[in-house]
Amino acid sequence: MNGLRVAAIASLTPLEELDREPFLVDTRGQQAMCARWAADRGHTVTRQLLVYGLRPDHRGLWTDVDEGHVDLFVVPNERVLARAMASVTGFLAECRRRGIPLETAGLDEPVYDAAMKADVHRRLSMPTAGYDGC
Template sequence: MGEVRGASGGSDAVRVTAIASLTPLEELDDDPFLVDSRSQHAMCARWAAERGYVVARELMVCGLRPDHVVLWDGVRPGVDLFVAPSRRVLESALSSVEEFTAEALRRGVRVETVGRAEPLYDAQMKAQVHRRLSMPTAGYDGR
């Protein structure tokens, strides 16, 4: 399914759940941005910070059902919103973007996309992503 990381934020702040695609490392050459969840989350964090919002959760998911509890646990209407770097990230992360946006609308929660250009990956950037994802237990932190 995926991973959830939380962060605390003020009770008055708009809380953002950043959605990234959990895409296998084997797809790095074909679609590096979908594999690079760290860059996806960073793009969402910049978007949120520019608006004075707080990233409360980061999700990494693949083909998740729109009604799955991990999406909606603790989400409050009018206070929380979901953001993903792009529609195609949402299409990879969720089993149905249309059903998800309909469910969000029903629950009074906005769904946004950052809408910026994805980074262009050269061989060095792909190698960094590969090292970070292939050696997580060896103490490598991706820098």
């Protein structure tokens, strides 16, 4: 199963949860874990999905699969999958129905110290200067 095209799934989590769940807030870290997992197996990430509570049948999950651009999904771990999908069991069933494997990278999450949390906060914070609410 070398050379497969991978869709990496990361979960969107509110920045307010940074102190309690830093990895779930760090979408860049989640995507990096998936990319490392794929590269270690000779696969290529062709799609990066950033989702929260998405329905398992949502068209956005399956368009690239249906068009032949994605051969499998990978998530960093089960916690990310639980945040990303409205129904994990529904998503697993849809993957089985469509014949698309779902893999879990299962690599160690980074240890977030104060500096790393500050970097995640900086990257994910919305600038407020000049923001008029539109």
